[in-house]
Amino acid sequence: DQQVKQNSPSLSVQEGRISILNCDYTNSMFDYFLWYKKYPAEGPTFLISISSIKDKNEDGRFTVFLNKSAKHLSLHIVPSQPGDSAVYFCAFGAGNMLTFGGGTRLMVKP
Amino acid sequence: NAGVTQTPKFRILKIGQSMTLQCTQDMNHNYMYWYRQDPGMGLKLIYYSVGAGITDKGEVPNGYNVSRSTTEDFPLRLELAAPSQTSVYFCASAPSSYNEQFFGPGTRLTVL
Numbered sequence: 001d002q003q004v005k006q007n008s009p010s011l012s013v014q015e016g017r018i019s020i021l022n023c024d025y026t027n028s029m030f031d032y033f034l035w036y037k038k039y040p041a042e043g044p045t046f047l048i049s050i051s052s053i054k055d056k057n058e059d060g061r062f063t064v065f066l067n068k069s070a071k072h073l074s075l076h077i078v079p080s081q082p083g084d085s086a087v088y089f090c091a092f093g094a095g096n097m098l099t100f101g102g103g104t105r106l107m108v109k110p
Numbered sequence: 111n112a113g114v115t116q117t118p119k120f121r122i123l124k125i126g127q128s129m130t131l132q133c134t135q136d137m138n139h140n141y142m143y144w145y146r147q148d149p150g151m152g153l154k155l156i157y158y159s160v161g162a163g164i165t166d167k168g169e170v171p172n173g174y175n176v177s178r179s180t181t182e183d184f185p186l187r188l189e190l191a192a193p194s195q196t197s198v199y200f201c202a203s204a205p206s207s208y209n210e211q212f213f214g215p216g217t218r219l220t221v222l
Contacts, residue, residue: 004152006152009150032208034210036213041215041216042215042216043114043200043202043213043214043215043216044153044200044213045213046210046211046212049210089152089153093207093208095207096141096158096160096166096207097155097158097168098143098155098211099155099169100145100152100153100154101152102150102151102152103150103151103152
């Protein structure tokens with residue numbers, strides 16, 4: 001039973017353009033939503049989060065959107081930079097636990 | 111602050127051997143977690159703890175044990191290593207639920 005899906009295993013974007021990463025979920029009990037970024041040989045690092053009562057949260061170049069009715073979470077990065085090249089995980093919280101998506105490898109080309 | 115530290119960084123085990131993965135955090139966080147990440151996959155929760163003396167199972171606890179005797183330390187024990195336990199293991203901590211989790215650098219374990 002896959003509660004979370006990141007449907008795009010990889011994404012390639014030109015520097016300066018927008019990167020859009022998407023996740024879908026099925027568990028209605030999820031009530032907080034996060035994005036993590038991971039470089040090779042390092043642990044994931046927190047990027048941005050949103051609570052269930054909001055539909056948008058911005059932090060600099062990063063914006064997270066939540067569509068609860070569609071059970072859809074997205075991350076927009078604009079403008080994309082080569083240093084943004086990493087694996088991005090969506091994560092969904094319910095109680096004490098997080099459930100992670102499978103990750104999307106973002107490659108930003110100069 | 112060192113944050114979350116994990117030892118060892120790498121380890122190769124033979125089938126049936128046992129080992130303990132160490133995790134320490136210096137942020138005085140009550141919540142600690144152990145995850146495993148298989149190649150090309152997301153993180154799966156093994157065990158977590160909401161405070162010293164309290165542990166609970168996550169999504170994939172079979173073959174592992176944990177203890178939490180102090181706020182700082184949360185070791186993960188593999189008693190009888192199996193090839194299916196070949197993975198990268200991440201420890202994380204958080205001040206509470208509904209907060210971001212801070213991750214360690216990971217331990218890459220291979221069981222042959």
